[in-house]
Amino acid sequence: MAAPLRIQSDWAQALRKDEGEAWLSCHPPGKPTLYGSLTCQGIGLDGIPEVIASEGFVVNEINKALIQFLSLPTSLLISAMYLLGQTKSIHISCPKENASSKFLAPYTTFSRIHAKSITCLDISSGGGLGVSSSTDGSMKIWQASNGELRRVLEGHVFDVNCCRFFPSGLVVLSGGMDAQLKIWSAEDASCVVTFKGHKGGILDTAIVERGKNVVSGSRDGTARLWDCGRSACLGVIADCGCSINGVAVGAADNSINLGSPEQTPSEREVGTESKMLLLAREDKKLQCVGLQSRQPVFLFIGSDAFNCCTFLSGFLLLAGTQDGNIYQLDVRNPRAPVQVIHRSGAPVLSLLSFRDGFIASQGDGSSFIVQQDLDYVIELTGADCDPVYKVATWEKQIYTCCRDGLVRRYQLSDL
Numbered sequence: 036m037a038a039p040l041r042i043q044s045d046w047a048q049a050l051r052k053d054e055g056e057a058w059l060s061c062h063p064p065g066k067p068t069l070y071g072s073l074t075c076q077g078i079g080l081d082g083i084p085e086v087i088a089s090e091g092f093v094v095n096e097i098n099k100a101l102i103q104f105l106s107l108p109t110s111l112l113i114s115a116m117y118l119l120g121q122t123k124s125i126h127i128s129c130p131k132e133n134a135s136s137k138f139l140a141p142y143t144t145f146s147r148i149h150a151k152s153i154t155c156l157d158i159s160s161g162g163g164l165g166v167s168s169s170t171d172g173s174m175k176i177w178q179a180s181n182g183e184l185r186r187v188l189e190g191h192v193f194d195v196n197c198c199r200f201f202p203s204g205l206v207v208l209s210g211g212m213d214a215q216l217k218i219w220s221a222e223d224a225s226c227v228v229t230f231k232g233h234k235g236g237i238l239d240t241a242i243v244e245r246g247k248n249v250v251s252g253s254r255d256g257t258a259r260l261w262d263c264g265r266s267a268c269l270g271v272i273a274d275c276g277c278s279i280n281g282v283a284v285g286a287a288d289n290s291i292n293l294g295s296p297e298q299t300p301s302e303r304e305v306g307t308e309s310k311m312l313l314l315a316r317e318d319k320k321l322q323c324v325g326l327q328s329r330q331p332v333f334l335f336i337g338s339d340a341f342n343c344c345t346f347l348s349g350f351l352l353l354a355g356t357q358d359g360n361i362y363q364l365d366v367r368n369p370r371a372p373v374q375v376i377h378r379s380g381a382p383v384l385s386l387l388s389f390r391d392g393f394i395a396s397q398g399d400g401s402s403f404i405v406q407q408d409l410d411y412v413i414e415l416t417g418a419d420c421d422p423v424y425k426v427a428t429w430e431k432q433i434y435t436c437c438r439d440g441l442v443r444r445y446q447l448s449d450l
Contacts, residue, residue: 038063039378040136044419047123047140050075061129095126135411142446145182153436155197155425159204162429168195186224201246210237232268241284244306252279262303281315285346294330315341321354333369345386355383385425396423417443
């Protein structure tokens with residue numbers, strides 16, 4: 036991947052005024068960092084701002100919505116953004132390093148959902164609701180369009196590490212440091228099921244198909260399969276001897292041998308056949324097992340602790356490490372990575388399959404979209420060096436949560 040470009044986190048505001056400036060940088064691997072700036076040289080008679088880049092950088096395109104916004108007074112900016120529902124982006128390149136990025140500013144920011152760092156979030160299948168958890172000990176459901184609070188989900192002891200909607204969008208699954216897994220009604224905030232069995236905090240979860248079964252990964256080193264209908268553990272899928280930081284369930288390609296179960300699977304297992312379970316482990320190992328068979332598929336050793344993982348297809352997957360590597364592996368030949376993406380040494384905190392590519396977030400505040408049909412990276416800006424812990428999407432909207440306590444929403448309608 037080309038050298039990553041960086042931009043001042045509040046560049047859209049900085050370039051809104053005449054002679055406003057925003058800094059730029061390019062970080063080629065093994066070479067000195069290149070520094071530059073963008074300058075707004077004023078607004079023309081046609082309302083289009085003149086934004087120029089310093090030596091070594093080129094402004095390729097300014098999004099039309101940005102042109103409209105830059106010519107507005109501050110007092111009208113927020114309401115205009117809300118009504119227009121369009122993106123603000125600027126496309127910059129560094130020809131010397133063959134690097135190119137489109138920077139996307141948040142469409143809107145929600146600051147009143149939580150008082151402290153937001154560690155996890157998800158958006159319902161219909162796009163109407165969001166759920167998030169925070170280091171302030173709370174888990175909340177809110178309106179995805181405006182961040183307005185709808186429900187407070189109370190019942191976990193200590194921090195809630197992970198939360199996600201079931202496919203129905205009406206039910207939430209959460210896991211906490213209290214080693215409990217809980218299912219909640221998004222309609223009345225009641226806790227309808229509590230699973231107990233883990234001996235350490237639950238760090239991640241996955242839902243199998245429509246949600247009759249779910250999977251959890253814990254600090255106690257185990258990944259467990261649960262029956263939601265009977266609130267029972269159907270089995271320990273893997274016992275790793277170290278923290279399982281991330282889990283993902285994916286449908287396996289027909290060419291992949293998942294093995295056969297040693298015992299007849301419970302009739303309470305629904306949709307586990309032909310599924311793979313991916314485990315991002317603290318001991319630098321990425322493990323894949325057959326969900327129903329419990330048989331090993333592969334074990335890959337990376338450069339550092341694995342924090343997160345996701346499936347791109349029936350045989351392609353991604354996993355991110357604490358030292359900033361994103362490994363793309365082919366399950367059919369996992370010994371050699373398809374590619375290793377390294378943009379900075381900051382921990383890779385979340386990975387999400389998106390269209391024909393993926394979205395990643397890191398501990399240095401960067402979030403970015405990589406797509407096969409684009410020769411540039413789309414950078415989601417706004418976080419100023421604060422870790423972006425999680426990314427969620429609904430149609431053309433992307434939501435991120437950050438240590439600064441903000442949920443940022445981005446609109447991709449013009450990209």
